[in-house]
Amino acid sequence: MNQITRCDCHLHTDNSFDSETPAERLVERARELGIETIAITDHCDILEWSDANIARSNAQAAELNDRYGDITVLRGIELGEPLQAPEQTAIALGLCEYDFxxxxxxxxxxxxxxxxxxxxxEQAYDLIGRYFEELLETVRWNEFDSLAHFTYPLRYITDRDGVTVDMSRFQPIMREILSLLAANGKALEINTSGLRSPGGFLLPTVEYVSLFRELGGRYITLGSDAHVAEHVAVGMREGIAAARQAGFDCATVFVNRQPVEIPFD
Ligand SMILES: [Zn+2]
Ligand SMILES: [Zn+2]
Structure with a gap:
């Protein structure tokens, strides 16, 4: 089958505060599209997370994985702001077995x-600077598999609100983050959700995917960040094109926290 993508590793179900989509609907949609591997990654924003929701998300992913022979459903989590409550982070990471x-x-x-x-x-420069500083600390912490939507603030600051930001000011710290991520053997996510807004862009854009590659990055994960079934795999053609342009010939999925490479073709 000539599918859009073989994997989509960033999906939200009704176990996330901002989605009403049953996990089963996402899996059905992914199967319709011929996708071989998905990861359910419900929100675990560490300052306000629900252990019941995370446990349910994990159990549903495992059940759906067992139910179908034609798709692998991985047990993931989107762990937000892990350094802001380290004890809670340890509890969340110990709550279930995660693939991703x-x-x-x-x-x-x-x-x-x-x-x-x-x-x-002026405020934008301050906020973005602090974003990269906390992100660098997070990459030093290193207890994760892939770094989601790098340059996330730009989705709102430049794309939505039209504030002009000269990103060259942040080049040193961005290099430091991507270089450490690469040295740690972790993945960078190419998040396609930005493409769903007019004038939107990949998070991060191809420029930073290329920089990650140049700095020795080996793994990228692909994520639509779908909160509804209709958004599964949306933008993946562009995401894969950016990965290829940067020199990657495969995406990576994580199974039992170990990287498994999936060639683009
Ligand atoms: Zn997110
Ligand atoms: Zn998300």
Whole structure:
């Protein structure tokens, strides 16, 4: 089958606060598209997470994986802001067996999610600087498999609110983050959700996927970040094209926290 992609490793179900989609619907949609491997990665934002939801998400992924012979459903988690409550992070990571830990940063310390912020240009530089600093600390911490939606603040600051940001100012710390991620043998996610907004872009753009590669990065994961079934695999052609352009010839999925490479063709 000439499917859009063989894998999609960033999907939310009704076990996430911002999705009403039963896990089964996502799996059905992925099977319709001929996708071989998906990861369910429900939100575990560490300052407000639900152990019941994470346990349910994990059990549902395992059950759906057992139910179908034509698709692998991996037990993932989107672990947000892990350094902001280390004890909670340890509890969350010990709660279940995970195939895949996707790490994200939606809000920096003492700030709301970037979704809620509307900075002016000066504030934008301060916020983005602090975002990269906390992200660097997170990469040093290293207890995850893939780093989600690198450059996440730009989705709101530049794309939604139209604030101009000269990213060259952040080049040194961005290099440091991507270089350490590569040295640690971790993956960088190419998140295609940004493409669903007008004028939107991949998170990160091909420029940073290429930089990761140049700095020795070996693994990329692909994620649509779908919260509804219709968004499964949306944007994957562009995501795969960016990965290829950067020099990657496969995506990676994580099974029992170990990388498994899936060639693009
Ligand atoms: Zn996220
Ligand atoms: Zn997500």
């Amino acid at each position: 830990v996707l790490c994200s940063l939606h809000n920096i310390r003492n700030e709301e999610d970037f979704y809620y912020l509307h900075p002016n240009e």
